[in-house]
Amino acid sequence: xxxxxxxxxxxxxxxxxxxxxxxxxxxxxxxxxxxxxxxxxxxxxxxxxxxxxxxxxxxxxxxxxxxxxxxxxxxxxxxxxxxxxxxxxxxxxxxxxxxxxxxxxxxxxxxxxxxxxxxxxxxxxxxxxxxxxxxxxxxxxxxxxxxxxxxxxxxxxxxxxxxxxxxxxxxxxxxxxxxxxxxxxxxxxxxxxxxxxxxxxxxxxxxxxxxxxxxxxxxxxxxxxxxxxxxxxxxxxxxxxxxxxxxxxxxxxxxxxxxxxxxxxxxxxxxxxxxxxxxxxxxxxxxxxxxxxxxxxxxxxxxxxxxxxxxxxxxxxxxxxxxxxxxxxxxxxxxxxxxxxxxxxxxxxxxxxxxxxxxxxxxxxxxxxxxxxxxxxxxxxxxxxxxxxxxxxxxxxxxxxxxxxxxxxxxxxxxxxxxxxxxxxxxxxxxxxxxxxxxxxxxxxxxxxxxxxxxxxxxxxxxxxxxxxxxxxxxxxxxxxxxxxxxxxxxxxxxxxxxxxxxxxxxxxxxxxxxxxxxxxxxxxxxxxxxxxxxxxxxxxxxxxxxxxxxxxxxxxxxxxxxxxxxxxxxxxxxxxx
Numbered sequence: 050x051x052x053x054x055x056x057x058x059x060x061x062x063x064x065x066x067x068x069x070x071x072x073x074x075x076x077x078x079x080x081x082x083x084x085x086x087x088x089x090x091x092x093x094x095x096x097x098x099x100x101x102x103x104x105x106x107x108x109x110x111x112x113x114x115x116x117x118x119x120x121x122x123x124x125x126x127x128x129x130x131x132x133x134x135x136x137x138x139x140x141x142x143x144x145x146x147x148x149x150x151x152x153x154x155x156x157x158x159x160x161x162x163x164x165x166x167x168x169x170x171x172x173x174x175x176x177x178x179x180x181x182x183x184x185x186x187x188x189x190x191x192x193x194x195x196x197x198x199x200x201x202x203x204x205x206x207x208x209x210x211x212x213x214x215x216x217x218x219x220x221x222x223x224x225x226x227x228x229x230x231x232x233x234x235x236x237x238x239x240x241x242x243x244x245x246x247x248x249x250x251x252x253x254x255x256x257x258x259x260x261x262x263x264x265x266x267x268x269x270x271x272x273x274x275x276x277x278x279x280x281x282x283x284x285x286x287x288x289x290x291x292x293x294x295x296x297x298x299x300x301x302x303x304x305x306x307x308x309x310x311x312x313x314x315x316x317x318x319x320x321x322x323x324x325x326x327x328x329x330x331x332x333x334x335x336x337x338x339x340x341x342x343x344x345x346x347x348x349x350x351x352x353x354x355x356x357x358x359x360x361x362x363x364x365x366x367x368x369x370x371x372x373x374x375x376x377x378x379x380x381x382x383x384x385x386x387x388x389x390x391x392x393x394x395x396x397x398x399x400x401x402x403x404x405x406x407x408x409x410x411x412x413x414x415x416x417x418x419x420x421x422x423x424x425x426x427x428x429x430x431x432x433x434x435x436x437x438x439x440x441x442x443x444x445x446x447x448x449x450x451x452x453x454x455x456x457x458x459x460x461x462x463x464x465x466x467x468x469x470x471x472x473x474x475x476x477x478x479x480x481x482x483x484x485x486x487x488x489x490x491x492x493x494x495x496x497x498x499x500x501x502x503x504x505x506x507x508x509x510x511x512x513x514x515x516x517x518x519x520x521x522x523x524x525x526x527x528x529x530x531x532x533x534x535x536x537x538x539x540x541x542x543x544x545x546x547x548x549x550x551x552x553x554x555x556x557x558x559x560x561x562x563x564x565x566x567x568x569x570x571x572x573x574x575x576x577x578x579x580x581x582x583x584x585x586x587x588x589x590x591x592x593x594x595x596x597x598x599x600x601x602x603x604x605x606x607x608x609x610x611x612x613x614x615x616x617x618x619x620x621x622x623x624x625x626x627x
Contacts, residue, residue, distance in 0.1 A: 084192025118207025164231025267412025278325030418444025
């Protein structure tokens, strides 16, 4: 019994197999869910809007299922996906590819917000996991694209299904750009370093301030062109007010239908702004069937549907002076590019400023080409297959128009802003030249001579030392003095300087010969003094030595350079008021 209850060695225990640890990341799952929620919010907003219009319509074409299918198709259209309309009069499917640019803002903002919240979810303060930017980007994108695939499949059963090939690259493109913008904003908008797979030229170019300033200038120019296009559209709508009103009232007679037309017109306003900018730049825009509208004229006979925005087009025929006056808008945009292309750094030169302005014009051209590409598209088949501005012609015209005024204005503004710096540099060069003339032109010697004559004996006359052959021979040592074995210390006495040698001669010197040589040298004739020993001062002018060392030579006290000062009063300097 004792052996069973008391043992030194413990009983062997059965091996416990640790359960496999699962690498779960709740933060990554939350990012996936955030991307799905962003897509769902966009779908829900459009679904609610379509359902409200369907309920208010007196003659609905289908039930609520058809309205929800239409909402899914509109959500895909907001990403740039082409829809296909099958119920046409000719029976030929007609693509609908003109994307309202205002609708693109909805999924882009939601996706950007989801990526930004996912990047800021874990800060590591309370043990939370901090996800890298790549993980957040991939997780949010995965959740968003999952909902996008379901929406594409669901919209296929509606009246306007989406083209699968168009949805396969338009939806991921918008999602990638929006998610990248959100993650970049959450990380503080850094400008580098870029990943290793990016070419070295781009990685080095991003960190240079020239390209950042050029992008800023190009963006400002593109916004100026878009604002000018909005101005043209507003003026044209006001000029053709009666035609616009007639087209608006002719489409439908019920308030729900008119509200739907009004919403569509508002969603297409950014497209009209880009078209107006393309019109001012010169290439204009196509209206189907070979018809185009430019400042030089309206050519062709387009088959246009009745719509309020299309009723504001210029009249057919050649252009007028009023239509050609729209060329002032791209000139103003070029001036904006030139203004924003100027940097305030001192080390920037004119050539660098001109190059920055040229790059800003190039950035403006690229942005306008992209806007022209997404603002147009087909509205049907046949004559309506081409609708909107030509992207490459709009981009080239924007680059040329902004380049011409941007470069001269940037150089002129740079020269004006650096004018004080140039004046300061010229003043510094003049000061350096004057300083050199002071040292090399003889002005310093003339000034010193005038100061010496004015001061009298306060400034000694430092005459150059006499040549070696005319130098006075040192006086012979006095009789009975031992010969000096070491090198004697020579002392030159200058006229007008009170030099008291009594302390130096009264101090015991370790070398007696050197001390006697110093005394003999002090008695030597100097410049301006008669040969012989120095004159002794009266006894009252100096105090007798208390304890002179043996062998010290008595030397009279020197006369001071200035009369003694009994007291002095220091006045504080005050800064004058004002």
